[in-house]
Amino acid sequence: MRCLAASLLLCAAAPAAAQTVPAPTLDPAATAWMLVATALVLLMTPALAFFYGGLVRSKNTLNTMMMSIGAMGSVALAWTLLGYSLAFDSGNGFVGGLGFAGLRGVGLEPEGVIPHLLFMVYQATFVVITAALVSGAVAERMRFAPYLAFVTLWSVLVYAPVAHWVWDPDGWIFQLGALDFAGGTVVHVNAAAAALVAALVVGPRRDWGRRAILPHHVPFVLLGAGLLWVGWFGFNAGSALAANATAALAFTNTFLAPAAALVVWTTLDAVRTGKPTAVGAATGIVVGLVAVTPAAGHVGPLAALAIGAIATFPSYYGIVWRARTRLDDALDVVAAHGLAGITGALLTGVFAERAWGATADGLLAGNPAQVGVQALALAAVAAYSAAVSFGLLKTIALVTDLRPSARDEGRGLDLTEHGEEAYAQGEGAILVLDGPPHPVSAPVPVIA
Amino acid sequence: MRCLAASLLLCAAAPAAAQTVPAPTLDPAATAWMLVATALVLLMTPALAFFYGGLVRSKNTLNTMMMSIGAMGSVALAWTLLGYSLAFDSGNGFVGGLGFAGLRGVGLEPEGVIPHLLFMVYQATFVVITAALVSGAVAERMRFAPYLAFVTLWSVLVYAPVAHWVWDPDGWIFQLGALDFAGGTVVHVNAAAAALVAALVVGPRRDWGRRAILPHHVPFVLLGAGLLWVGWFGFNAGSALAANATAALAFTNTFLAPAAALVVWTTLDAVRTGKPTAVGAATGIVVGLVAVTPAAGHVGPLAALAIGAIATFPSYYGIVWRARTRLDDALDVVAAHGLAGITGALLTGVFAERAWGATADGLLAGNPAQVGVQALALAAVAAYSAAVSFGLLKTIALVTDLRPSARDEGRGLDLTEHGEEAYAQGEGAILVLDGPPHPVSAPVPVIA
Amino acid sequence: MRCLAASLLLCAAAPAAAQTVPAPTLDPAATAWMLVATALVLLMTPALAFFYGGLVRSKNTLNTMMMSIGAMGSVALAWTLLGYSLAFDSGNGFVGGLGFAGLRGVGLEPEGVIPHLLFMVYQATFVVITAALVSGAVAERMRFAPYLAFVTLWSVLVYAPVAHWVWDPDGWIFQLGALDFAGGTVVHVNAAAAALVAALVVGPRRDWGRRAILPHHVPFVLLGAGLLWVGWFGFNAGSALAANATAALAFTNTFLAPAAALVVWTTLDAVRTGKPTAVGAATGIVVGLVAVTPAAGHVGPLAALAIGAIATFPSYYGIVWRARTRLDDALDVVAAHGLAGITGALLTGVFAERAWGATADGLLAGNPAQVGVQALALAAVAAYSAAVSFGLLKTIALVTDLRPSARDEGRGLDLTEHGEEAYAQGEGAILVLDGPPHPVSAPVPVIA
Amino acid sequence: MKLVVAVIRPERLAETLQALYHADVRGMTVSRVQGHGGETETVETYRGTTVKMELTDKIRIEIGVSDAFVEATIAAVLAGARTGEVGDGKVFVLPVQRVVRIRTGETDGAAVTPVE
Amino acid sequence: MKLVVAVIRPERLAETLQALYHADVRGMTVSRVQGHGGETETVETYRGTTVKMELTDKIRIEIGVSDAFVEATIAAVLAGARTGEVGDGKVFVLPVQRVVRIRTGETDGAAVTPVE
Amino acid sequence: MKLVVAVIRPERLAETLQALYHADVRGMTVSRVQGHGGETETVETYRGTTVKMELTDKIRIEIGVSDAFVEATIAAVLAGARTGEVGDGKVFVLPVQRVVRIRTGETDGAAVTPVE
């Protein structure tokens, strides 16, 4: 729970961690931690670029990576200049005001116990990775420009209001009392709903289901998963917005849930096919991380283990099932982020405990209503994100093609969208200089 | 020295860093640092996956990487549920109690000056990387399931008691006064002893010594070494368990020793073969890091330079010599971690100075007995680890084969153990759908 | 601005962040942050190894990477033993004394609010990356030994005095009042001047301009850029030397400037060739980071956006133009670090504001003279660096060849300088044992 | 005995393999190559450098067949690999003087008799 | 003049090179290929996708030899590459009309005379 | 119809392509191979292991030409690929019985007539 207004309460509730923080001063230790946490969350976007980039075919490597890297530019700017205000300025229950637009009034004064600008940047790293997550659903067949336009607009029109609903004390979901510590709903379910719609609107890859499409670089997938895990500590434990006991709890849970998910996923793999796969291990880690995200500062460590283990099942079987459908969610954003996000959010409603610092108890602590609140929040966010995503994509499609031609898709988007190859050997590459490359005297081609 | 009870003394002894820390409260700055240090140590395991994965042939890349990644699941869980208690619960001189089993009583209350759960997770990241280190000795020819069973059991039966011996105030080696700041003995010599035994029990690769076996991806080795160095700051400076002068000293030494080792190793390479190799540079960095691990918070910076430089020699010549023997310690765990760990631990006994914060002086400060204490600790840990490792491997071998068949070993473990290729081109891959892949009318094969 | 003496003033000036820090005690939160910041800056050197290594042809991958990794050894030692003293010991306006040589008197006592040794190591990570930057200009055709000798001597004879000029309160540029928060001039322009001279003295690659030379691994370039961005937070925000509002401001600016540069660069690419390239995106990020380096703690966030956006233009067109000249600055160090460093330093003189913590106002705040001061500092540093670099290279050339033979250059420096291949397949590799590899009975070669 | 060498588009490999399979051709050797022919060149840009790629990725398939099978094999390749666009590739038929199966040392006809 | 083309298992390359060396064959050209034949297919799984790999890694060796050397060359390949398991590969002998050594322009016999 | 197979140094590929282009040869197929011949071996060291690399990177070019073009093609390869140092490579000329253009099914002469 990263609501600023509530942080004092939270700290007070955290076992053995009561600290009286005089509200309006900077806390250097919190600042130190949040500087690092922000850097860690930023790391997640290049990490995702490798996670996703390794899963596609080599001819689409750079395009897939650029879908993440590109978001670090345009989405970051859109957030800074507008989205942040819509999310965190006080407004009504549905959207924040324009008071912080263009960073007006956002300076070094404390917001909670850290400088306001640092809080803004920390949140910016969230929206960047959220937007980048969407790209997995449309990998290998969406053109770069409409993709970037889509996620940039989405970050302002969907992410910012949803963040306001859930995290701002004014927000209607916040006021309902839904628990979302670090963004299970705001980040993962939100992105997955957009991903689902994007996969459907853009349509499947032309050779999907007709040809085997294999990950071209599994070590990159493992690199991505490893760096994502490290970065996720900033994501979850940073959401405590201070270097306190809540941060330590969120950190611990962010260690335990993926460890449990990794063990369960590997076991499911071994049982189903006899072979625990590396792609599976990487996926299991991410699923465990997603599932614990809404719960991280609200549940105890054994509950985190349970959440990581349980959340594995829907995602695992969702992935296996999806491959048999006609839904070309190329890198399984819906199964990995959507299903695990939903499971995590619902289980947060089950396992949350005031004793561990949650602002509300969950089912097991005697408050079954919390599960309903969680479900409502999920449904609202997913529906809103899906609806606006649909409208956005259809609108962009009026202006430009969402997809490359069949020929370009066949040759790979690295060449056709970016004019580059990921792994160039340089053979047969002729340098184009100012004059003609090699002066030919009326070529009389005889043999071709 | 990470013993909690002694931390006050330590701080007091550290030059110009006397701080009076009221024992039972959380220190936010220490918490901030330890959150980060824990994340950094966790990063070391994926880093090791790349260090090791780059050194093997491409057909065994994923298997080698999974040996590290897999430990992040099962070893982490075993530690959380049992190992931590055996290591850090009060017990007798040989093993801790079961008081913390299942995380009973491990909450957010301060342990030292940080939340107890954070201390537990910090230690968990140590056991994960220690277990993963062992895999280098059996790379390219041990089956995944028995490997994972072995290191998981080893982490409970060997690592946890040894950590208790050395780091718990009850531990018999602790009480002897052996110095091991961040785990030269507990981590590196311990892992190397297990690695030696595992290499011998599993036996050499079938083509070892008969064929040239070359690292398939040296940039990965450099990536691993670079990330290991960064992570190692968490490992060594985090072992101060606070953001104090001792942490800064350990950090400094963790910068200087590998720098010195890198220079010396590169020079030895240039002298021996005329060419300073990249694999050598990466190895030199790791050796310097290993050697300074036991010394990091106990010696001054010039001593750290000396330790890094001196420790290079046994490891360098150990690696050259080992390649001429029949010991197929495939990735030289014994030479890089064992010899450097031993050298570092003994040199800690030489260079330790109370003036720099050590709890005992070393040889050069007039206490030659410390070297003997260090040697005793090394011998005990190595012997225990070797003996139990032998028993464990022989036991597991009763249940399942430790090794793949000759055919599977030849084809590579990625395919045979994990059903994947690291770098799939997708050529000739036929999608298996629910029905038969391509319906054939009574194939009458005429040509093959 | 990392001048220690001025840090109190700075903090006092930073809006809403006034803290009274009792000078001679350690600040644990500052220590926590600076431990991390130092680790982050160290990460930048392996990151650069991948950024540069991906841009060259595969036959020169390891050599290019080793040019960065090697600096982590010899340059680090030279700094520790001598350079640090020349830079930060009190001396005259041009060079520091020898008081800190061999780390004499450099211990755990506070320097500012962090342990002196930590300050020394933090600065060491700067000189390492600065030296490594130079390598991009001579990639693919400078021998390793003279390269390493050059940058090591350069780090002592150029970097250390220049750091003294700019950052030490005694330094003549410091006293002029030039603003260089984290090293736009000391690091980037300084390195670029050396790079320019080195490219000219060493001469172009033999096939430069005659053959297409393509980056062999663009994902590595993106990995490098991503890790550089993360590390740069330590570089810029760490230069506040405390976890305070200035650090938060520098951090924010280090997020915004590259985001803006990324957007502008990608747009320029799309406009010029119709295709936004991944190499371009990576380059844009680096250029934005370079440009904001001198400004990071001196300007507001909107100014940082402007700096990132504006600095893109000279670097972009500089790179396009350079490829048409005979200057083989292979990886465009001059355009990416020199031009962006100059632009950033001048714009610091434009946008600096005391209100944001700068020690002087810039042009827009009514102090046009600051731009002149910035220009003078740039000219002096560039001229000194270029002159001494020239002398050093010519001197080294007297002792040994700077370049490999044409044949070695053609075969690639990995093989000829390091005796390794980056990506060995192992085919046709014959193990050399003690005896002859395969005993041959008087080979009578008939066919070749 | 003939050696049929076909150079095809990578994206038609699966179809070509399937067509060969239907034609009861089982033994073949495949490699990744690059071809130059009538296809339009691609332009790539790396920083200030612009290059024309004169080579396009292709797949080379080498199939040893008995004389009677040559026609069927060529027909299968044509059926599997054709898109009708420039760049579909070529088939070369080379004479073979001898074929040996390494496993058994059998030669010629026997060498290319299937296993099962 | 003949061109002996052998397709062998990668793990037998070192032995095959050695056998050729003993047979005094010095010049050859080697490439990585993939083969389809009688070997059992491998199954791989990537998330929900299961695939059969119809191609197995092989090495192709191309050796230009004078007619008198053909037998010795084939014998060396057979000796070095055979394991007796399905998948050992094939040797094809192709007629060659001309050989030119690029360095000198020498043709035929002279073109394949060794250097030292 | 002939198939001209040239094995050359990678660093001479650009020049060779250009020479072929000037000789009006447009269709060809190129692959990365490794060769063994008279070149001195390279020594590499990986930790304690020292190896001799017996293979050197080469490029293999396969060019289908009508009989009248054989000489010009060989001359172009020699002009483009020669450095005069050991390791320049070889050219083999193989007879071809039939050529088919996959796109159109045209055979022989017609199959190798250019597109534009």
Ligand SMILES: Nc1ncnc2c1ncn2[C@@H]1O[C@H](COP(=O)(O)OP(=O)(O)O)[C@@H](O)[C@H]1O
């Ligand atoms: N004369 C030739 N010799 C060898 N390979 C050729 C020849 N001509 C074409 N090829 C191969 O066939 C591919 C397709 O040829 P191209 O002329 O582009 O198309 P098409 O065959 O449809 O006219 C080329 O990329 C090349 O690999």
Ligand SMILES: Nc1ncnc2c1ncn2[C@@H]1O[C@H](COP(=O)(O)OP(=O)(O)O)[C@@H](O)[C@H]1O
């Ligand atoms: N007819 C053929 N044409 C070309 N290559 C072949 C042919 N038959 C087999 N090969 C090559 O030989 C390899 C081994 O053949 P296979 O039939 O599997 O085993 P074996 O030769 O032991 O019966 C194949 O993988 C393929 O590369």
Ligand SMILES: Nc1ncnc2c1ncn2[C@@H]1O[C@H](COP(=O)(O)OP(=O)(O)O)[C@@H](O)[C@H]1O
């Ligand atoms: N008999 C041969 N058969 C096939 N390829 C050969 C043969 N001899 C040489 N080659 C190829 O030609 C390359 C150069 O040959 P080499 O003997 O080293 O030099 P040169 O041709 O200049 O005497 C070799 O690396 C190999 O790829």
